[in-house]
Amino acid sequence: MAKITLDNLAHSYLPNPTSEDDFALKELNHDWNDGAAYALLGASGCGKSTLLNIISGLLYPSQGRILFDGQDVTNAPTAERNIAQVFQFPVVYDTMTVQDNLAFPLRNRGHDETYVAGRVQEIAKMIGMEDMLRKKARGLTADAKQKISLGRGMVRKDVNALLFDEPLTVIDPHMKWELRTQLKSLHHEFGHTMIYVTHDQTEALTFADKVVVMHDGRVVQIGTPEELFERPEHTFVGYFIGSPGMNVLPVDVDGATAHIGGVDIPLSGGYSSLSGKVELGIRPEFVRLSATDGLPVKVKRIEDVGRHKIVRLDFFGHDINAIAGEDDVVTADMSHVIFDPSHANVYVDDWRVVPDQSHTIEEAA
């Protein structure tokens, strides 16, 4: 296992990039800790596959270096990087048995057959294919073949890193949680450095210790699932994580109060003068409806999704959402909302601003 360092890394698919917009992957400095599980999460086209391909050596970056345990591997081909990869679609040898498919990476490296047999048995148990070991891969379902790919990716203990590129795409929805979970427990057991690319928030948040959220070629936040939910560092994180995503409203901020449409929204901390595009972010989970107290809204639509209700509101011409409990009675005359100040975040040009401590203290004094 290795620590992976991205040093001043950037990539453009154009021969002579001139501006930042020309870069599919914008400049990035980051250490992937030895033995940690990361997910790269973002919409299609955000640069996550570009980054993965640079780490695996399929793509040579326009700029910067990549180091495994401090050693520069930027020029090293994939084969020399000692990594295992699992792709979106299964890669198996059809004419081989399941057992031989799983054993292949070990035999390639000259491990003795006793070790190979033991290890194959272990992996087969983990992917639930102990009963199929003697079957030919040909004729198995796409599901089963992808499980073989996953098993083969994990069979070697001595790899520097394990890379997964949307590996559960072809897996039946009912099996996804099972495999996701197996990957996670495997990670706890063996401590591989793992990098997992996906556009699915549940997959990313379930699998990873740390989720790396990418948007428009840039890493916008690296955090635990709690951090991404509680304190999105960028408005994109607020939008992309959670369903529906965070409400974002243009406001003016003055000290510990945000203003919109002539009303005051109390904040949990003070901010010194902000310039640029100033916005308030509040998740629907922290917007509470009320008949009398708080800020004025109009109920446009109530969607009963079973376990809770999504209430679509008009707030000074902006669409916002609130989540109400299954048993909460929501009527069209619910004309006010209260934002929970401890979960309201302030953004300038899409980036979260930390409340100004000294300012708050000064105000209090």
Next chain:
Amino acid sequence: MTLELSGVSKVVEGQTHIYPTDLTLEKGTMNVLLGPTLSGKTSLMRLMAGLDVPATGKIIWQGKDVTGQRVQDRKVAMVYQQFINYPSMTVYDNIASPMKLMGIDRAEIDRRVRDTAELMKLTPMLDRKPLELSGGQQQRCALARALVKNAGLVLLDEPLANLDYKLREELRIEIPKIFEESGSIFVYATTEPEEALLLGGNTATLWEGRVTQFGHTPKVYRQPVDATTARVFSDPPMNFLPITKTGLQLSFGNDQSRQAKGRLADLPDGRYTAGFRPNHLEIGQHATDAMAFTTRLTVTELTGSETFVHLDHHGERWVGLIHGVHDLKLGEDLTVWLDPRHVYLFDELGKMIAPATYALAA
């Protein structure tokens, strides 16, 4: 304008895909076909469209028997999971194509293309080719083409399944709005209970080629007629627990017992099954008469704002959906609470005997 299926069935090579089904869809309604893969959703839609001829029964459209009539001769529009557009045509021409075939005059075509494009937020893309659009825009283009025909019957077969979840979220809000403006009969197939709830209208739950229940969507969700319907209309699936009734005592597994009240008191002694939804399992005691169950936590999963907990309760697999993001220790004991108001009662054959009391209030 109604579509009526009367005793319609479909048999392929001796295998029954759809058992005899009666279903009446009214003008201006949204009708969801909800069921897992291979439950018969697409088969039923193809019968409605006239793409397949039923083995038995009749299909009546606006009072006329159209059984066996070719799809080309009926005003039907269909959108598939895999978005289909003409790649060499612009978005404008894609949307206009069905009207050109119908021989509608140019000015009228232009007006309808622009109105529909506006509704589907495609106005800035009218001159582009489908492959220059995102997946969501391509599917909106396919939807626009289906809507522009003013077909009396619009069939949507898992139209959002191939889109990522943020786009799905967006279109799920738009589709009911479009439908409200059109006045057509909409039929929408999906595997996802949440999608059915968001679309509202009526839902028919399907299981192994049978419609198990048809009615107002929230009512089917909260008052399922049987355990099969409850299972189909719950994601993750509903949890079940055996119950024994002896006199006025209801024993829930080996853990808990409660006094049978009201209608439950009148039930004959015997074995029953309690069903409850994952979101009604709680990791704290919120109701004073909530029942506590000791389980082992096998797996947790996180969505953006909720935590799924997979539990082992004496060998039964339960799933709980807990609000908020929780970091819980796997493999350890976890006590979960269940409010008796959230418990459905089924008999040994799976027929619902008593809905959860909360559902009657909702």
